[in-house]
Amino acid sequence: MFAERRVQLIETMRALSDSSDADSSAAIFVSARETPRNSDVDYEFRQESTFYYLTGFDEPDTVILIRPGAEAPFIMFVRPHDPQMAIWVGARAGTDGALQHYGADEAYPIDELEARLPPLLAQVEHLYYTLGSDDEVDTLVSEHVANRRQQAQRGGPRLADLRDPGPILEQMRLLKSESEVASLTRAIAITGHGFDAAFRLTRPGLHEYEVQAALEAEFRRLGSPRNGYPSIVAAAHDSCILHYTTNRKQIHDGDLLLIDAGAEVDYYTADVTRTWPANGRFTPEQRAVYDIVLEAERAGIAASQPGAHFDHPHNAAVRILTQGLVDLKILEGDIDALIEDDAYRPFYMHSTSHWLGMDVHDVGRYRDSEDSVELIPGMCFTVEPGLYLSPDDENIPQPLRGIGIRIEDDILITADGHNNLSEHIPTDPDALESIVGSSQN
Ligand SMILES: [Mn+2]
Structure with a gap:
């Protein structure tokens, strides 16, 4: 090859x-x-x-x-x-x-x-x-x-x-061959085993690095020689810090834990994020924000189709997130006008997707002259909406402050739609609640 x-x-x-x-x-x-x-x-x-x-x-x-x-x-x-x-x-x-x-x-x-x-x-x-x-x-x-x-x-x-x-x-490099997809699939499968270990181990009292160790032990045990990028293991309000990699804090009861990590295999990396409650139960506020981000992620994935454009998943996600911010009483007004004004930006400051491959933010153009590029089979990218409600923002209702949630999957465009390569790593909040903390170790 x-x-x-x-x-x-x-x-x-x-x-x-x-x-x-x-x-x-x-x-x-x-x-x-x-x-x-x-x-x-x-x-x-x-x-x-x-x-x-x-x-x-x-x-x-x-x-x-x-x-x-x-x-x-x-x-x-x-x-x-x-x-x-x-x-x-x-x-x-x-x-x-x-x-x-x-x-x-x-x-x-x-x-x-x-x-x-x-x-x-x-x-x-x-x-x-x-x-x-x-x-x-x-x-x-x-x-x-x-x-x-x-x-x-x-x-x-x-x-x-x-x-x-x-x-x-x-x-x-933008268009992945069959063998490249096979390597990506393997990297994502190994990443899934790591997340599974992390879900099961998580409980209040552990430190972020202990959960990281369980995650990355699976990566190494299953043959990934290194991570595609440093793991982000962020408890509590540090989940609002997009690239938090300190990973030294103790995890407390009531915290959310956000992990953004990817094993590398054959020089191809996964890039997956999940957010879950440390004690195995979302609070009503955490669950409300989680449900919005999950709906946005599903809308973004649904918009990932051959013939659509790179911006479409982002636009679909932004619409759901903006509606959600209104429902949470963080924003108010007409949805179209709020989107037009980028009103969501203080709470969602990154874009929804990037190319994925040998590099976690893989090479490839995002725009052709004026428009974002058309999606064609063989393209692989993330869909990763989030909401980051700063602990210090007094315009946010108090019980919502400090909640940061991101959900990220790896999507391959195919001839007749897309393949969510990380679909087997659970995002459903009930599924997460049933698995978190289930390890006795
Ligand atoms: Mn990513």
Whole structure:
């Protein structure tokens, strides 16, 4: 599948070539680098998503060159074998591995990049590289551009332009293949097991991190090597903080607990949020807000259809949330006028959906000129409305203050509608009440 993606990229580059020679372009992609944390310790390494999408290669300090029509269209520059490093941190693929296991037509040690790059690019007219993606390669590319400009003045082949390959890859990554959907499905299934453990364990007196540990223990136990993003485990009014990740508080009787978390599998991540009562029973106020958010979420999911547009689930959710804010006596007035004025914004300050895939906020355009993009089969995104009633907002009736609720599912657009990939993780408030705290441990 990695080779197929490189072929698809090559075909797109050829189609975008305006010269007589359709093979006059080349593309450069750079891996993630290791980031030092302190002395001999690095931050956990994760490959850059587009680089992994094109290569399946998960080592740092790697550069690839893709050249349509060349005798060696796929060249990898990798870290060489190092017997000493193999003892300390394990073997690298090396140039042999790049050739044998990763489909490279040629492979060289990364130290040779600076010397080899200029001759490999000497005839290229359209150079694809995302400037700003890597300091070292940025420098090599800008030196090459400067040298080619000088050479062109002396009659050398002209480098016509430097192009960003980002939009091509973003469009490719936006439409998920069957194997990508299978990985997402697995990530979401594992995430569901984590939520199940969290539901069952939850009870007043525990700390947020204890519930997080139960959730993430399932992720790891079932084969997810890491989370797609840091888990948000927010009790009480911290559920009103969208990206609360402190997760250190004790959970008290009467609190809500909001968890927003996703296991990563094969470089694809789930992104699921549930909110439930710590003691297993919603208060009437919590339940009233919960029912509004759930209705908004269901309306958003129902609006997720091929041929609809990206904004439609958001618009459907906002209508329900605004009506709900009126019913709760937080807003008053005509629903259409309130929506027109963004009156819901203090209580619902994020949008309802984002693309989902290798990155939790995955790549892909949201708008085509004026309109939001049309939904087509293979697109995957979240639907995640919420209401966040600040503990400090004196315009909110006192018993509602501090209630924060978000419900989030992962939706795949299909030929005849959609598939809610996280549907098996309960959102029904009665179902949640019956499962919360049911573990004896
Ligand atoms: Mn999300």
